[in-house]
Amino acid sequence: DIQMTQxxxxxxxxxxxxxxxxxxxxxxxxxxxAWYQLKPGTAPKLLIxxxxxxxxxxxxxxxxxxxxxxxTLTISSLQPEDFATYYCQQANSLPVTFGQGTRLEIK
Amino acid sequence: QVQLMQSGAEVKEPGSSVTVSCKASGGTFGAxxxxxxxxAPGQGLEWVARIIPVLGAPKNALKFQGRVTITADESTTIxxxxxxxxxxxxxxxxxxxxxxxxxxxxxxxxxxxxLVTVSS
Numbered sequence: 001d002i003q004m005t006q007x008x009x010x011x012x013x014x015x016x017x018x019x020x021x022x023x024x025x026x027x028x029x030x031x032x033x034a035w036y037q038l039k040p041g042t043a044p045k046l047l048i049x050x051x052x053x054x055x056x057x058x059x060x061x062x063x064x065x066x067x068x069x070x071x072t073l074t075i076s077s078l079q080p081e082d083f084a085t086y087y088c089q090q091a092n093s094l095p096v097t098f099g100q101g102t103r104l105e106i107k
Numbered sequence: 108q109v110q111l112m113q114s115g116a117e118v119k120e121p122g123s124s125v126t127v128s129c130k131a132s133g134g135t136f137g138a139x140x141x142x143x144x145x146x147a148p149g150q151g152l153e154w155v156a157r158i159i160p161v162l163g164a165p166k167n168a169l170k171f172q173g174r175v176t177i178t179a180d181e182s183t184t185i186x187x188x189x190x191x192x193x194x195x196x197x198x199x200x201x202x203x204x205x206x207x208x209x210x211x212x213x214x215x216x217x218x219x220x221x222l223v224t225v226s227s
Contacts, residue, residue, distance in 0.1 A: 001169075034213050036152070043202055043217035044144075044152065050210065087152050091212035095168045096142070096154040 002026055002090050006099035012107040013078055021073040021102045023088035028068045032092035035064055035073045038101075039084045048073065049091070080106075109134040111203050111218035118224045124191040127221045129203030136184040137161035140206045142214060143177060143188045147199040155201070156188065193225045 003026035013019050023033065031051035036044040046055050048064040051071055061076040075082055083106050088099040114128040129141065143155040156167035160179035167175050171190070179186040186203055201221045204214035 032210075032212070036214075038146075038152070043220055044204075044214070045217075046213060046215050049213045055215070089152070089212075089214075091210065094157070094166055094212070096157075096212050098152040098154070101151045 001095055002029065002092060002097050004088055004090055004097050004099040006086075006088055006102050008102060009100060010103040010105065012105050014107045015078055015080060017078045019075050019078060019104065021086055021088075021104075023066075023071045023073070023099050025069045025071075025090055025092075029090050029092035031067045032090060033064075033066070033071050034089045034091055035062075036087045036089065037082075037084045038087065044087070047086075078104075109205055109207055109216045111205060111216055113201075113203060113218040113221045116222040116224070118226060119193050120227055121194055121225055123193055124189055125193060125223050126187055126189045127201050127203075127223070129186045129188075129218050131184045131186070131205065134207065136179075137181045140211065141177075141179055141186040142204045142206070143175075144202045144204050144214070145199040146202070146220075147196065150199075153199075155190075158186065160186070190223075193223075195225050197223065198225045199223060 005024045033051045035048040038044045052064045063074045086102045110132050112130045137160045140159045142157045156177045158165040158177045165177045174191050176189045203218040205216040207215040
């Protein structure tokens, strides 16, 4: 199985901050990577597919980059609604595997 | 846009089984894979299983081998997940998630989640 390692596991930031969340795959996965946002009481939301492809309706302050084994989710200017938990997921092969999550909290 | 509506919360005793349903409305059902993903308390997202309704051929994570059965009925546009031999560590929110566009393994549409609590 492909292991996905996210860092940091938690992050405190302020409104307007720029934040980066990184994800490393245990083997090369080209650009087969997704990012999801999860808020309590709601279903996960797909933000980015194919490492950098922003989904329809997702604000442009979100962006993704990387290929191979190293990937980054960037939020350029944090908004109140962005405080949530973020997961990366490899879409290269079954079994699908997720990172352990990054909890983004208000400082 | 596809909407996925899951069955309600369940409380089950250890060793028993649970079946969760996921009804799709809007859009084509058969050609797009339906996955099951769970979120246990204090844990991260975990992929459980996948099925393409028109093809069958379910796949599941190795840790659930022999305990999980997933099916999909094209006539009713409902997918089902049955998990047997429940233990306390199966307490989780179970989501169905559909791959609604071209590339596989991207989960664009999600059900609202079904809380399964395993307790004696």
